[in-house]
Amino acid sequence: MQYITTYQSPLGEILLAADETGLTGLWFEGEKYYALNLDVDHKERETRLLSDAKSWLTIYFSGKEPDFMPPMHMLGTAFQKTVWEILRTIPYGETTTYGKIAEQVAKKRGLKRMSSQAVGNAVGRNELSIFIPCHRVVGTNGSLTGYAGGIDKKIALLQLENAYNDAFFVPKNSTAP
Incomplete structure (x- = not known):
């Protein structure tokens, strides 16, 4: 229930x-x-x-990093859960790229490489946003894409954590709403 x-x-x-x-x-x-x-x-x-x-x-x-985490019950595929566990390791106030996450997934699965697009799809299906910080993932070139909650919210969350920088941009053909 x-x-x-x-x-x-x-x-x-x-x-x-x-x-x-x-x-x-x-x-x-x-x-x-x-x-x-x-x-x-x-x-x-x-x-x-x-x-x-x-x-x-x-x-x-309030602009602070909480010192506790409520228990989570991630509902998804094994691949999605692997990606989401990696998302949970991104420190507060920092960002990483889809490519770097793809490298970590490939290493965990014993593969030579992993598609950044497959990782992006799993990131986009994260139903515990903020708790599992998918807003901290950006494109290799600084593009802000793929936030199901809306690109305005992704920017606001990055700003709240002082993780937003002037190199970030919203591409003309963004996948973010």
């Missing part, structure tokens, strides 16, 4: 979901994959886990 609650962030309303194991979703209202894996039979209830997630978000949006 999944439980849901909402959180009013400085960037708009966020829907949070959790089951007995951990957080299963964080979605900005109107984002590309909004509530994609949310159980049809979910219940609106403020559980301890969801309350902890809200506390974490309040600290985060």
Whole structure:
């Protein structure tokens, strides 16, 4: 059973979901994959886990790095989970590239190389954004693409963490909404 609650962030309303194991979703209202894996039979209830997630978000949006992490229950393929685990290692206030993540995935899987596009697809399917910081991933050339919550939110999150720099740009043919 999944439980849901909402959180009013400085960037708009966020829907949070959790089951007995951990957080299963964080979605900005109107984002590309909004509530994609949310159980049809979910219940609106403020559980301890969801309350902890809200506390974490309040600290985060105050411009500080939270010193705890609520448990997460990532719902996805083995490949997606591999990518998401790598995302979790990106330090607060720093960025990495899709290419560097592809190199890490290839190494973990014993492959010579991995497609940055495949990594980008997995990053885009992350349903625990912010907690699993997909906003910290940029193109090798500094392009800001692929944020399901919206490019404006990706920029705002990078700015909040002082990770945004003037070399970043939104390409004309961006995959970000």
